[in-house]
Amino acid sequence: MATRDPASEPSLYSLLEAEFAADRGQPERALQLYKQQSFKQDATAVFERALGLSLQYDDVDSSLRFAKAWQDKNPDHVPAWFYVAHLALKAHNYELAGKTLNRILRYDPRADLSEILIGIYPATESDQRALLAALEPIDSTQNASMSVLKAGLLLQANAPKDALVHIERALARQPNYTPFITLKTDILRQMDAPDAALSYVDQARLRNPSSKSLYLYQIRYLLDLKRSREAWVLLLDAQQRFSDDAEITLLAALVSLDIEEYRRADQLLNVLVQNSIYTDQAYYYLGISAERQQHIDMAKRYLNAVMREDLVLAAREKVVAFELLEDNYDAAIATLVKLREQFGVFAPDTYVMQADILRQQQKTDEALRLLTTANRQYPNSEGILFARVQLLDNRSDYVIKRALLQHLQSLDPSNLAYQLSYAQLLMAHQGSEAQGVALAQSIISIRYDDPRYDSELHLETLNLLAEYALNNQEYAQVIDYLQTPYDVLPTLPSGVLLLRAYQGLGETDKVQSLLEDLQQRFAFGQHNINDRVQLY
Template identity: 45%
Template sequence: MTPSVWHNLSKTARLSTSSFCHAKTKKQKKHTLKSSKKLVVILVCLALANGQAAHAKPSIFEPLLKILLPFYQGDKAKHENPPIDEPIPTKEVLETDEIPSVPDDGSDEDYTPAYTYTPNPSTNALIWELDWLAADDSQPVLDKPDLLQLLTAEFAADRNAPATALAIYKAESFKKDATPVFERALALSIRYESPKDSLAFASAWQKRNPEHTPAWFYVTHLAIKAGKYEQAAKTLAMILDYDPSADLTQIFTGIFPDEPDDQRALFIALRGVHSNNASVSVLRAGLLTRLGDHKAALLNINHALKLEPKNLAFINLKIDILKADHQTDAMWQFIKEKRKQLPHEQSLYLYEIRTLINQGDLAGAWQLLEQAIKNTHNPDVALLGGLVGLDLGKYKESIAILTPLTHNPELSSQAHYYLGIGYERLQDSSKARTHYEKVSDYDHVLDARKKVVAFYLLEERTDAAIATLVRLRDEYEAFAADSYILQAEIYLRQQNKQAAKDLLTAANQKYPDDDRLLFASYQLLEKELSDDEKQEVVNALLALDDQNPNYQLADAKLKLNKNASDQDTIDTITTISQLDIKNPYYSNALQLEALLLLAEHALSQGDYAMVIGYLQAPYNAAPNLQAGILLLQAYRELGDIDKTQQLINDLENRFAFGQKDEYTEQNY
């Protein structure tokens, strides 16, 4: 890029900055700022193009791969901005800005794009037709990428006009020193075009720029993705001739063909690649594993591990192959060997630890965790160690492990939560509450605040408990309904029914579409409502979600009270009582409530055997006072003295039954 061009670009950038500073309205500033950002992107792009080297070593491929491959993760991937990720246009947009496809004639060699781009005459740029496979002496009129054309392309991409953006970018990429323009064009092509189209473009550009080795990587990746395995093998051979030890791992990531025939075709194509490259051996091993040839897969992965014995991806692949081949003993022996060789690699510990946990061997997992925590100093390993220690009852040891994690920004909330559990089990309620109050992550904050409220209620500090709930809904609106429900329960425990009604009325007015809040309010205040009021609430619940069996059951209960012989209602309750455990609405409480309704109806009809059929199994699994009382009535009516006395003894032991008025409804 000549000095005069640089001068003009700098001047343009200064003008853009000035325009932003002098814009009077927010709308003008927003528009100017957006345009300036686009301009900066292009300025950087052209600056990179001007300084692009003719030859590139594999060591510099990483930044280029990040542009091309969305899944690529380099050493600094977590700290760098990801490549531009524009939204895929809707069908309507694509219909007005259609991208032609490559004719599927089995060949990419004679492919010429099916469209041309004519720049806006106002840009004073000359018109030229795309001809990616033109003769070497065919040169564009403009020697280097045109800034105004690239600006136009970027605006088109931003406005969901991908065909226009691609046409310009592809055209500009075939000029001199336009490697970054090519990379941007290819990124857009991968996003909006088929793998075959992207491969055709990348192949054509690579042929016009044979000295640019990163393009070989792009072509290899896209050829595999497009199912052009012979072309992939040919380009791969070129890469390996250039650098026999090139790291190809990321090129192969995420593009394994799904169909066995394609996997086999790719493996056959790779036979022609004569190389000792570790990545190629791993690719072959992965294909053979998918094809079920574990013995051959092991040969290839072992070869790769000889070249790179500390490569964790290779190690994990061998573990997977041994596991798939049911060589359990060999797998554990290999893991232990690698753990000794790589004592600071936490993933090898975690593989074995999680296996032991899944097998129920917590003691074995704890022993290995102690070693892993000492060797790896990894916070995730320490957190897992703290959890296993809590499960084993090693509360003091777990507290010692978890306490340092409270200074870890990512894990501090979880650490406080589990420290709260540890101190709670040590019956140190003061420290437990202190840690629970510091929990802030969404997965644990509701449970932690509930425990804080419980501690305050045990200390009869009702005002502090309510203040905790108010703070919960102020800080986490997602849990507002839970906080209102809990606060209403506190009022009801204090026999302050009016305060509970007022609170829940205000809450439902604030969140009129929250059916969970409305249903919880209904359950809490059900005894305080008239039948007409109950029906009104249930109708509102069904209007919000008529498929919810909880609301259907509430409606059925009201209907059954009005008409005990309504068979449709009985059928509805029966269906709810038989919900499959996989049903998203299933719960033990819902099923039991339905069975209790059926049992009460059967008792009223004198069908005592049916009462026992409904409730005996649920009572045996999880004794419930109301179920026990209904069973007791049924056995008494049947004259079964032994069962009656046995059940009375069980109810007395479990629920202190009979100390007041026997099995009256007030007792439950």
């Protein structure tokens, strides 16, 4: 009878040394010893410990090389196939991943691949295409996990009909599994079949009445389709079924607000007030509800009750806006001072808002003193510095304003508000007008799908260019800048500039028509009304 050579088996001494090295914070030594010992006979447990350390301390490619080398030496060890497949997917080695997955499925067509596929979905389009190509030859008809992966990749590749074939295979095995249901619905949506998608997910929800996820999916899909009233009815049903679920109650309240069902919104929000986690959100949206119903004093009470840090600034900004609408300047400032005392993190914001209130009262010098003091206290606040800059006069303070704006642009070169202010300064200074116009033109050339695009700032820049053109009696240019924006989203400043341009061209009919529109929209010429916009 042949005897086994002890030297061919893992050394207990080496394993203990490796474990001590790992405990002492010497992972390189531990890995070296474990990897060496894992290639000996009957060393499966050692391999798994070595691979665990490798995943913790090595990069993915190193772990894959180790796992592949071990699997090549132990070709019949099935768990190693799973390790190699998972690591190959993580390392974007899709050719190896495809071959290994194919091997697994030939061995067991219904193998559970869920652990292999966790966290490996490619982020880039090129990787998605590469993985799809590697998986294409694999027979996945009996494997739900592989069918779903193929379906997801085909959906991303804009091949929804092919994706539908694969998701149907997965659903044949797990017809009530929510992720499979929602993926099929996504596929139907991409096929531009909203009625079929809604009908399918509706039937799936009725089969699974306890699935909160399916309720929320269908509700959000209805909202995407602008079918808010249907979403609301379904939400009320969900809120009754999941009466203790604050997330659904809040969503039902928000949709109620959206469709102007204020009574129901208030009922739901008052339920949420009792939930300590949602109290501040409930108060905030109760304030919004009261505002939309023109109950301003009630809105202020609710919004003043908000104390959660991520909501309190927006809530107090609304309170300040309400006070300003009633010309209660002292009350508005008192709200800001109190916020500053309660939440020091928002102090710079409150100083900027307080200075703007002083500016509205024609107290520019006092506003500048306030911001100068605040700037000493918060020297790194760009907001305070920019607010100071905006209070400086373009002509008498030209030198210092230009220096400060150049400093701000050096701190944040992509900030379009800084660029617009700089363009305005240049256009007001003789000799640098062309440079300012060029800068403003570059701002309005930014496309709407650019992350930097800001619709309000874009319109403000158009108004600046139009005003410059008006001053140069370029009336047609003013109309070219502003007529389309005014048709889409009328504002008083744009309307007044257009009116003056049409007057300059002597177009009496246009002047009369636009004047009537301004009077109707903004009471232009009847009252001293600012073009204020309420933000919800």
